[in-house]
Amino acid sequence: MLPDIDERNEDSPGEAVIRLAESLINIESLSGSEHAMAHALKGWLIKRGWEVVLQPVPPALGHEEEGERWNVYAFRPGTGVARRDKGPKVLLNSHIDTVPPFYSATVDRQNGVIRGRGACDTKGILAAQLLAAQRLVESGQAADLGLLYVVSEETDHSGMKQANSLNLRPNFLLVGEPTESKMIRSQKGLLKLRLLSHGVSCHSGYPSLGKSAIDPLVDALQDLKRAHWPQNEELGATTLNIGLLKGGHAANALAAEAEATLVFRLITPPEQVLETVRATVGDRADVEVITANTPVQLNTLEGYATDVACFNTDIAYFDLREPTAQAFLMGPGSILDAHSDHELIQIPELQRAVAYYEEILLRLLKGPRGSTQRVASQAAESVGASVVDARAL
Structure with missing residues (x-):
């Protein structure tokens, strides 16, 4: 029996978003099990007249027994007629997976917070987006609005990658993250690497008979920590x-294999950092690229405070195909509370988010009023070219 998510009809708008967020948090949806x-x-969307497509996504690694997951794509009846080959003009997006471990919601009205896994990343955001979209439906202004909620943002971005096969061509993409x-204004890029070191196992009492895979790997990691990485005024420093870390099979034996997994948060294209990594590591380990994407410049609207993001989002993996398309990133809650054992969202901020999502969506549906801080073509080019084929690195 699937959970029923619904706001009570008698609830005020401020109360409705609390109850919807609480219901969403209480649905376990760890990455791979969404x-x-x-x-x-x-069910929530169909009840309100949306047309809904569940797009299959292959099983997540380690969750093969659970089978396919689904992205959720929803639009108002008639949208496909109005923009037959492009889908909705405005696409509202976030992700439905969370990091482990799952723990249920607690509404703490005395302190004005909702706690629980996904409270800010991104169940609270989903609640605000859904209610904002529904307000536009009720005012007759959502005909060219679509919703896209994807799996696996927290792991391998396979949901957003799969969503590209829906062939959507929005003019505006609005993504919700805390x-x-x-x-x-811009988000850092990402370079995820695996270093693999090879040795010869032997008894640790006679180290001359073998070769430790751990020793050169540790030395290489120390050199990487001491290396100088790019930095700039807008995005700050490249971080590693x-x-x-994995390696060895016994404390009294030299390790035959060892590996380390690294993540760089980038302010430059990944090729620049990768070149330094390979030169620093040398022949002490093999360098394997897992995933990479460039920093992304985003659009902003007048009237809202701006910032930069040191975290990665699905924006880097969505193909904005319209040459003048714009991408926006905004949501309630703090990334500093995400993925923690105290994850929470402030209730007043969550309630305000319903109103500003509604206002932003309305502006985008009508075309942005006022100038943006990034010209559309620049943002689209950055987003469209942001995912790097790891095989080419």
Whole structure:
């Protein structure tokens, strides 16, 4: 039995978003296991007259027994007639997966917060977006609005990559992530690498008989930590995180294999950093590129505070095909609270988000009023060219 997500008819708008966010948080949708969330959203949208497509996405690695997941694409009846080969003019997007572990919602009215996995990343955002979109429906202004909610943003972005096969060509893409209700001017790029070191195993009492795979890998990692990486005034410094280390099979044996997984947050194209990595590591380890994308310049609207994002989003993986398309990134909540054991969203900010999502969507549906801080062609070019084929690196 799938969870029922619904706001009560008697609820005020401010209360409705609280109840909807709470319901969404209480649906477990860890990356790779988003099935219940997709079906619950489908039910909520169909009940309100949306046409809904569940787009299959192949099973996530390690979740093969669960089978396919689904992206949720929704639009108002008649949109396909008005823009038959392009889909809706405005596409509202976020992701339906969360990082582990799952824990349910707690509405703390005394402190004005909702806690729980996904509270800000991104179940609260979904609630605000859904209610804002529905307000436009009720005022008769949502005919050219589409909703796209995808799986696996937190892992491999396979949901957004798969969504490209829907052949949507929006003029405006509005993505929800926790940005403290600021419009993001630009987001850092990403370079994820695996370093693989090879040795010869032997008894640790006689190290001359073998070769440790761990020793040269550790030395290479130390050199990478000491290396100088690019920085600029807009996005700050390139950062390196050594996230995973594996190697060896016993404390009293030299390791035959060792590996490390690294993530760089980029302010330059990934090729520049990769060149330095390969030169620094030398022959001490093989360098394998897992994924890479460039920094992305985004559009902003007048009237909203702006910032930059040091985190990666699905924007880098969506193909904005219209030559003058614009992409926007904004949502309630703080990325500093995401992925933590205290994840939360402030209730007043969540309630305000319904109104500003409605206002932004209306401006985009009518065409942005006032100038943007990034010209459309520049933003579209940056987004469209942002995903790097790892095989070419």
